[in-house]
Amino acid sequence: MSVFFQTGKFCIFRKSFNNPFCNLLLLRNYSDPSKKFIKFNDVVEQRRAEARRSLVVQVNSESSFSELYGYCSKYAPIKDVYHYRNTEKEHFMLIEFETEENVKEVLQVCSSHQKDLDVMPIQSPFLWFKAAANNKETYKVPSSKSLATKDGITVIDDDILFEELLNCETMSNQMQLLYERTKLNDLGIRLRFMVARQFEVIFKSLYANAVVHPFGSSVNGFGKMGCDLDLVLTNDLTEEMSGAGRRLVFQEKRVEGGARAGGGGASARQLELLGALLELRVPGAAAVRRVLAARVPILKCAHVLAAASVDLCCTNTSGVYMSELLWMFGSLDPRVRPLTFAVRRWATAVGLTNPHPGRWITNFPLTLMVLFFLQQKRKTGFILPSVRFLVSKAGKQDIRIAEENINCTFLRDLNKLPQETYGQCEEDLETLLLQFFEFYAQFDFQEKAISINEGVPVRKPNALPLYIVNPLEQALNVSRNVSYEECERLKLEVRNAAWQLEAELEGKKEEDWGLLGLIERKGSRGLKKLLRVGNSHRLVSVKDLFKDDDFTSDTNTKSHQTKSDTEIEKSVKEMKQSMDNVEKKEQRMKFKNSQIASEVFRIRRNKIV
Ligand code: GTP
Ligand code: MG
Secondary structure (H helix, E strand, O other): OOOOOOOOOOHHHHHHHHOHHHHHHHOOOOOOHHHOOOOHHHHHHHHHHHHHOEEEEEEOOHHHHHHHHHHHHOOOOEEEEEEEEOOOOOEEEEEEEOOHHHHHHHHHOOOOOOOOOOOOOOOOOEEEOOOOOOOOOOOOOOOOOOOOEOOOOOOOOHHHHHHHHHOOOOHHHHHHHHHHHHEOOHHHHHHHHHHHHHHHHHHOOOOOOEEEEEEHHHOOOOOEOOOOEEEEEEEOOOHHHHOOOOOOOOOOOOOOOOOOOOOOOHHHHHHHHHHHHHHHHOOOEEEEEEEOOOOOOEEEEEEOOOOEEEEEEOOOOHHHHHHHHHHHHHHHOOOHHHHHHHHHHHHHHOOOOOOOOOOOOOHHHHHHHHHHHHOOOEOOEOOOOOHHHHHHOOOHHHOOEOHHHOEOOOOOOHHHOOHHHOOOOOOOHHHHHHHHHHHHHOOOOOOEEEOOOOOOOEEOOOOOOOOEEOOOOOOOEOOOOOOHHHHHHHHHHHHHHHHHHHHHHHOOOOOOOOHHHHHOOHHHHHHHHHHHOOOHHHOOOHHHHOOHHHHOOHHHOOOOOOHHHHHHHHHHHHHHHHHHHHHHHHHHHHHHOHHHHHHHHHHHHHHOO
16 A cells, blocks of 8 residues: 555656656647647646746745845846735745756755754745845846736635626636636646645655655646645655666665554554654644544645645555546546536535535545536537546556556547547537536436446446446545435535526526526525625615525525425425524524624625615
């Protein structure tokens, strides 16, 4: 299980990131139309190189730019400077220098310690900018130079987003806008690679061959602003390190406890050490929690300097290949990511997904559901191919074997894929979203499993309520945690959404038309509706805004469900009713909170008064 601590087992993974073939590819001219797809490894390698050329510096405010720019450019040429603030509203600048060597030069002139503090110094790419001892030095910044971003990782405010969605022409435009305005942006990705770089630099002091790779939504193209950062520590042996001709070999430390996962396994024990390292030696890492008894043991922490929550593991290298697979599917057709964003946002709004782990579906299986839907054959062909098809097109260079011999081999270079095997339909995003809901409203969850490997429904191997085949370990179900009740809720909500969209096609544009009606949280729907119009005659007292009626679930009032499902839905309704009651109570309690009260006041003042 523990790849990191089984030297040599992970050579194929290592080669994919380190070999000269990849480096050569970096020099390729992507304006060549026959090479319209970039490889995942190339993108990752570019991001890693960017991180090696960059430093993050805490500053006083965004107006520190000229002083910082002037000071740093004395030592090395600067490419760009990006400003952002963390959740504590502290200011930072990510500086990208021209070369990796430049960063080394700048690091040499850093001071590592304040004399009056009892701190053990450590070097990492996260720095702070001390006030000048005297004010004599003045710095000139070329007029062409300015901050590449200001407040570059701020998540768009829901009020602004909804206003923009309201002003869109079509629902397809709304979906595209939702994607553009909420996806993880360039600076968000840069910062995630900076954290990976920082961990790698520090872990290298203990593990000579440590490499830290981001995976999951930070790199798979489905990440939104503020998404968590999944990291995996891998054992990347270079040719020199394992060279057969080298006869003097470093003594190694073998760990008792075997390589089994879970509490007590070698990997869990190493994670304990890394946890202590994060707590004691990694600037920015805070609130470290150990989840070591899990199938894949992880460390969780917040990175306060990069404003990200981090999950670190050292066994789940197949997760990187999974990210590659998802990234490839997202690149094949420009509709895949906006559609997935709309579905994920809808699922959050109706409470199907939840940031905390539990018996409900999460974003990853939900994404697989979208991909599976797009693999269905249409009159004009396929939007996405199956994984089986990608495997059939794989060559020698695509072979990857991850931990526990998990076969992660599939075609990597999408330029080799025949054009008629993907993107073969003209439907717009709006139509696809409606079709998505209709598809799952009719899906036989009782008997069938969702498999993006096959691209068609397959027989369920067991009676678990929801079965979504893990594309890289097909004997596993990625939605095994989903309870019967949650699966029923999923079925109910896709029907509701389909009904809502169908009804809208016939009606006129309301205040929450199109996507808005699907992605506004139920609890705030009544409030938002009342406030958005801006009519003084619709002014209401705060008490009225939180009348119970506002929180009555739409699902309880619509009568579009089929008769054959009445029994099941009755029990689900009862369950939902009790959940809604809890929600109502929560809303009332929340409203007592003065922060919410002032938020309501702010919306009223801005929108109505
Ligand atoms: P968000 O964090 O919700 O934005 O999405 P995510 O895709 O990053 O999901 P998550 O953080 O839960 O998981 C990170 C990655 O781990 C996913 O993208 C998958 O590659 C992988 N993963 C998640 N759940 C499973 C699972 O049940 N089985 C396997 N094999 N891999 C999983
Ligand atoms: Mg994640």
